[in-house]
Amino acid sequence: MxxxxxxxxxxxxxxxxxxxxxxxxxxxxxxxxxxxxxxxxxxxxxxxxxxxxxxxxxxxxxxxxxxxxxxxxxxxxxxxxxxxxxxxxxxxxxxxxxxxxxxxxxxxxxxxxxxxxxxxxxxxxxxxxxxxxxxxxxxxxxxxxxxxxxxxxxxxxxxxxxxxxxxxxxxxxxxxxxxxMAGASFFDVTIRGRGSHAARPQDAKDPVVVATALAQSLQSVVSRNVDPLKAAVLSITRISAGSAYNVIPEEAELAGTIRYFDDAVGELAAARLKRLCEGFATSFDVEIEVDVRNVFSVLxxxxxxxxxxxxxxxxxxxxxxxxxxxxxxxxxxxxxxxxxxxxxxxxxxxxxxxxxxxxxxxxxxxxxxxxxxxxxxxxxxxxxxx
The missing domain is CATH 3.40.630.10 (Zn peptidases)
Known part of the structure; x- marks a missing residue:
């Protein structure tokens, strides 16, 4: 040296x-x-x-x-x-x-x-x-x-x-x-349901159930939508909801990142994330707000x-x-x-x-x-x- x-x-x-x-x-x-x-x-x-x-x-x-x-x-x-x-x-x-x-x-x-x-x-x-x-x-x-x-x-x-x-x-x-080095987008998903006593889930539109189901489904974005010969990652890095043992909360939040080496792959993953959120909102009768923003370009x-x-x-x-x-x-x-x-x-x-x-x-x-x-x-x- x-x-x-x-x-x-x-x-x-x-x-x-x-x-x-x-x-x-x-x-x-x-x-x-x-x-x-x-x-x-x-x-x-x-x-x-x-x-x-x-x-x-x-x-x-x-x-x-x-x-x-x-x-x-x-x-x-x-x-x-x-x-x-x-x-x-x-x-x-x-x-x-x-x-x-x-x-x-x-x-x-x-x-x-x-x-x-x-x-x-x-x-x-x-x-x-x-x-x-x-x-x-x-x-x-x-x-x-x-x-x-x-x-x-x-x-x-x-x-x-x-x-x-x-x-x-x-x-x-x-x-x-x-x-x-990969390009990256960050995303925030806010699920707005209806809260209730935890003993009366029938009165609620439980955002926690939606969040956990959505978190699982989002893993299909890369595995079932992106060409397997093109690298991509979608990771959920934060889930937050609730403040008590006996309360179903009004809201739940997911956050995470998408990584890719091809801008088209990044755009595809973001679009599929949004469509899944739209589908879950309809299926569970809740409101889901999605914010996906590009943070890093591909180096x-x-x-x-x-x-x-x-x-x-x-x-x-x-x-x-x-x-x-x-x-x-x-x-x-x-x-x-x-x-x-x-x-x-x-x-x-x-x-x-x-x-x-x-x-x-x-x-x-x-x-x-x-x-x-x-x-x-x-x-x-x-x-x-x-």
């Missing part, structure tokens, strides 16, 4: 930044402290700073030592998850119900590391655009930045991003072209930019460490929306640890910080060579 020596030299400082961000996590569109730290660090390194992009987003602009018209964007997400941390780390979250359980504190730190190195060296011809995005975790931060004129104000010819991956070995990076790596990213990865972890085996992931990532506007690519950087992302015990390996920072720096140096 060949981490850039200058980045290796200030790795201890990167670890300190990451631990501070980890101890003070902020969820989507609330990343005011994080954004302020990012802006302060960038400005201190002589980088032009723009804040408040799409809410709490930050953009840094750095021009190389030599003239050039090309502009390369690098993106990191800043938000934490709305969950408690159970790691017992000395720098554990000080904010109850807030936890960097996905590694975004690491992503922010890695991009800061790349920005510092590039600002010190400026050994490139053109412009580096550092994009620090809020609200990746299902709240539409990328779309908010794009709607706020991100790429009109700060044009990019290409854009790149990365994610930590505890399911990959340290020193290995997954980077491959094509559809890499698709462009072939040319994927190869450029692979070469930058190989510069850091070696050819053997640059894994190009396709491994599409049903998880979603809103960097996909940026890739629909600007060509680019995304990779996954392996690190030590066996606790999965979004688990209350997840621990990011600090050893990944100089690796990710070096990859991001190298893609700028490679793509903006004189």
């Amino acid at each position: 060949t981490v850039i020596p200058r980045i290796s030299a200030f790795t201890e400082e990167l670890v300190g930044i990451r631990h501070d961000l980890h101890a003070h996590p902020e969820i989507g569109f609330e990343e005011t402290r994080t954004a302020a730290i990012v802006a302060e660090r960038l400005a201190g390194w002589g980088i032009e700073v723009h804040t408040g992009i799409g809410g709490t987003g930050v953009v840094g602009i750095l021009r190389g030592a030599r003239d050039g018209d090309r502009r390369i964007g690098l993106r990191a997400d800043m938000d934490a998850l709305p969950m408690d941390e159970l790691t017992n780390l000395p720098f554990s979250s000080k904010n109850p119900g807030r936890f960097h359980g996905c590694g975004h504190d690491g992503h922010t730190t890695m991009l800061l590391g790349a920005a510092r190195y590039l600002a010190e060296m400026r050994d490139f011809a053109g412009t580096a655009v550092f994009i620090f995005q809020p609200a990746e975790e299902g709240l539409g931060g990328a779309r908010a930045m794009i709607a706020a004129g991100l790429f009109e104000r700060f044009p990019c010819d290409e854009v790149y991003g990365l994610h930590n991956a505890p399911d990959l070995e340290p020193g290995h990076v997954s980077v491959f072209p094509g559809k890499a 698709e790596n462009r072939p040319a930019q994927t190869e450029e990213l692979r070469q930058a990865v190989a510069d850091v972890v070696g050819e053997a460490g640059a894994d190009t085996t396709p491994r599409p992931f049903m998880g979603s990532e809103d960097f996909a929306d940026m890739l629909q506007v600007v060509p680019g690519a995304y990779c996954w950087v392996g690190h030590a640890g066996n606790v999965p992302l979004h688990n209350p015990g997840f621990i990011l390996d600090d050893g990944i910080l100089p690796v990710g920072a070096s990859i991001l720096a190298r893609i700028v140096e490679r793509r903006l060579e004189a």
Whole structure:
């Protein structure tokens, strides 16, 4: 592994930044402290700073030592998850119900590391655009930045991003072209019946019975409607109803997500969900309200930019460490929306640890910080060579 020596030299400082961000996590569109730290660090390194992009987003602009018209964007997400941390780390979250359980504190730190190195060296011809995005975790931060004129104000010819991956070995990076992460919709279903005493169900239109039956039937959407050669998932992640042992409630609610690699499949699943709800409303004589909303686009790596990213990865972890085996992931990532506007690519950087992302015990390996920072720096140096 060949981490850039200058980045290796200030790795201890990167670890300190990451631990501070980890101890003070902020969820989507609330990343005011994080954004302020990012802006302060960038400005201190002589980088032009723009804040408040799409809410709490930050953009840094750095021009190389030599003239050039090309502009390369690098993106990191800043938000934490709305969950408690159970790691017992000395720098554990000080904010109850807030936890960097996905590694975004690491992503922010890695991009800061790349920005510092590039600002010190400026050994490139053109412009580096550092994009620090809020609200990746299902709240539409990328779309908010794009709607706020991100790429009109700060044009990019290409854009790149990365994610930590505890399911990959340290020193290995997954980077491959094509559809890499699923698109996603979230749905909420509200069933309105009629409540009664639990001892007199004949007086009720029981929404709990409807909810449980509907939950079972929705599992047929993928198994009996989607082409089995096309991947899709429909998961119900929340059922809620009632407040007492002896009361049949007025309402019950279901919520969940649909994942897919083909937009037509996502649309089919959403349509079938709605039709099933209509049928259940008629069958059980209740009202059912359905809200299905697209949250993530399918993340698709462009072939040319994927190869450029692979070469930058190989510069850091070696050819053997640059894994190009396709491994599409049903998880979603809103960097996909940026890739629909600007060509680019995304990779996954392996690190030590066996606790999965979004688990209350997840621990990011600090050893990944100089690796990710070096990859991001190298893609700028490679793509903006004189």
